[in-house]
Amino acid sequence: MSATVTDPLVGRLVDGRYEVVSRLARGGMATVYLAVDRRLDREVALKVMHPHLAEGAGGLDFVARFRREARTAAKLAHPGLVAVFDQGVDGETSYLTMEYIDGVNLRRRITDLGALPLGEALSVAEKVLDALSTAHRAGLVHRDIKPENVLIALDGRVKLADFGLARAVTEVTSTTTGTVLGTVAYLAPELVSRGESDARTDVYACGVLLYEMITGSQPFTGTTPIHVAFQHVNNDVPAPSDAVPWLPVEVDDLVRALAARDRDERVPDAVAALALLRRTRAGLDEETLERRADVPGSPLVDEPASTDGASSDDQETARFQTRAGATVALPIGLGLPAAGEVIAVEPRAPRRRGRTAAVVTTIVLLLAALGFAGWWFGMGPGSPTTVPAIAGSTQEAATSALDAAHLKAAFTEAFDATQPEGLVVSTDPEVGTQVSRDTTVNVVISKGPDWVAIPAGLVGMTSEDAQAALTAAGLAPSVDGHRNDDVAAAGTVLSATLPDGTAADPTSAKATRGTTVSLEISDGPAPVVIATITGMTADAATALLAKDALTLTTTEAYSDMVAAGV
Structure with missing residues (x-):
């Protein structure tokens, strides 16, 4: 028999968008809820970080990394990965919204x-x-x-x-x-x-x-x-x-x-x-x-929600696998x-003696761990050092700087527009972070900008075709305006420009992956107000309408009220 779980977040509207329906699961780092995205009218999984993780000396660092990694995870596209849709903060609530999997x-x-x-x-x-x-x-x-x-x-x-x-x-x-x-x-x-x-x-x-x-x-x-x-x-x-x-x-x-x-x-x-x-x-x-x-x-x-993974007091003999x-x-x-x-790992004595042996073993292990940790973090390889500033360095120079700081290096390459090819873009952990000696620092080396080909013939395409072509090329289409045009049909592209204002033309411009391309869309010819021609002669009315590029078509009919030719 289990008690009904009440949660203050259930029923709440998070960030003015996500209506929390029910709690799905709770772990040591976050709670996951079923929510409805009111803006897109779809079910999502809302993961809310436990507030206590944002407290203390490492709290701000934790939240900052949580947000950065959420953005990084959102860039991963694979049908076997749970998609990350959004990340934000509502008051003290730091959250992610993800694809909801029913299963x-x-x-x-x-x-x-x-x-x-x-x-x-x-x-x-x-x-x-x-x-x-x-x-x-x-x-x-x-x-x-x-x-x-x-x-x-x-x-x-x-x-x-x-x-x-x-x-x-x-x-x-x-x-x-x-x-x-x-x-x-x-x-x-x-x-x-x-x-x-x-x-x-x-x-x-x-x-x-x-x-x-x-x-x-x-x-x-x-x-x-x-x-x-x-x-x-x-x-x-x-x-x-x-x-x-x-x-x-x-x-x-x-x-x-x-x-x-x-x-x-x-x-x-x-x-x-x-x-x-x-x-x-x-x-x-x-x-x-x-x-x-x-x-x-x-x-x-089902077990009561726990944040530390410990079993209850009356289950001390249960194996940790539970x-x-x-x-x-x-x-x-x-x-x-x-x-x-x-160190004895698996006591095999009878039940009562086994409990005693387990307690003794645990004490021995804890004392050994504490003694070793004191040496390790005080004078040994675990003593702290600081990640040096190596952004903009060559791989060889970065290796030397990390060696001098008693750190190891693991290099990966990534496209980057901020550093020339072959130079360091970033490190993980970040520059200035205190870490243990012999920690491996992940260093990203620039492969230079990730240039992509701009699709040809954007001007004149329909808005839908142009956006599809840009997306397929790795660019980000954005419809930023509409205007009337006497020549271009409604719904077709009038202009395509890059963020610096240059035309998105493959013969004269280039762009990096993810660059936004602004599209201006035609609304067709502008509507005109037809002048009043009642009482005019046909010739005068024709001349007046011609000023607005309108053509007069006439028919004749008998009238007792209007003079002939008017």
């Missing part, structure tokens, strides 16, 4: 079935990697791949959600507070031990996700988040065939390639992972693809034990 998440699917048929598991993983490839090509890392963020629509479409928020949270917590925030069951070893993440971090999570879909359980479980994180750092993900003996070796090899503990031995990104998965699937027969691990499903019991989707904060470096230290 269930992958967590519900796994729970209902126990384990997925091999073919379905590979299909879901393929769609997730396909969507993730778009982000990796754009230099974005998701950082929170888990079943709760994989949505399955009623029509079978698979969508990957939660890009901007997961990235913003990870950045702030890892660089500012010395902790890493994420879902512990899917955290890559390098994220736990060093707070570092790149495309391979997402690939690791996809490997764990695939393992769970196939076997019905996660590769690592424990009584606390620290237990689970410790295993990610110190143990290899087991072969799925250890739990499901009939699985072919090709599936074991696939999971091993995705979830290798050493990220240098891991598949480098989602693009390569997708290609490997497709090759693996192509080599399996239909009978094998239809088989499913003999794991019973169970009804999903709250696998919860987001937790862990100290960076906790997975690295002191020399000679032995």
Whole structure:
């Protein structure tokens, strides 16, 4: 029996546009609502960031990154990514509006079935990697791949959600507070031990996700988040065939390639992972693809909303897998034990002794983590340094500056109109940010402006055709005015101009992708007021109307009141 959940936001009109209908889900970072966009008359998912995350020393930085990442995520276009429509602030409410998916998440699917048929598991993983490839090509890392963020629509479409928020949270917590925030069951070893993440971090999570879909359980479980994180750092993900003996070796090899503990031995990104998965699937027969691990499903019991992922006090002996989707904060470096230290991860004593052992183990782990953290962040590699100002530098100069600051560099290229080709555009974390030593700084190198061809013959096209041609070329059409024209038909383009006022003519101008092209549309000839010609002779009336480019057509009729010829 569950109590009715009341939420003060339900029924409210957010930002004068989004009418909140009901609460869909609540997590550690945000609450998601079903809302109606009154302006466009459509259902949307409204994600509202918890107000407390905007408080404290890192609050402004968190909100700023949240907004920036929302804009970045909105630029990603792929049918397998949940579309981001809008971002804004209404009072103390920071929100995103996203595509509403009517269906269930992958967590519900796994729970209902126990384990997925091999073919379905590979299909879901393929769609997730396909969507993730778009982000990796754009230099974005998701950082929170888990079943709760994989949505399955009623029509079978698979969508990957939660890009901007997961990235913003990870950045702030890892660089500012010395902790890493994420879902512990899917955290890559390098994220736990060093707070570092790149495309391979997402690939690791996809490997764990695939393992769970196939076997019905996660590769690592424990009584606390620290237990689970410790295993990610110190143990290899087991072969799925250890739990499901009939699985072919090709599936074991696939999971091993995705979830290798050493990220240098891991598949480098989602693009390569997708290609490997497709090759693996192509080599399996239909009978094998239809088989499913003999794991019973169970009804999903809804739990009270929680922001820290902790289980209730009367469930202390429950394995941590029961709250696998919860987001937790862990100290960076906790997975690295002191020399000679032995830590028991899975107590196997009887129930009462097992509880005692679990408590002792937890205390030992916490003390070890605190001692290690003191050295790590005080004098060791985790001691702080500052990201230097390298915008406008060459790649070689940027590398030298980062080396001098005890930082690593990961370079990506992107089109940019603010810096010449080959020079640094930006860094992530930003210049001046305090970070731990050996942190990897993502550096964007300019590829120069992203020039696109302006479509020819815009003037004279219909408004619809011109806008379609500009959109297809990667430009942004904008109808900025209408005027009458005696020659051009109504609805056709009179002029097309770039922001600097020059004509959008491919023979004399060029533009970068996303440039706005202003269109002026004809309303046809201007209407005229017909002069009064009653009582005039036909010749006089003809002459008067000719001044307005009008032609007089006459007919004759008898009249007792009007003189002939008038």
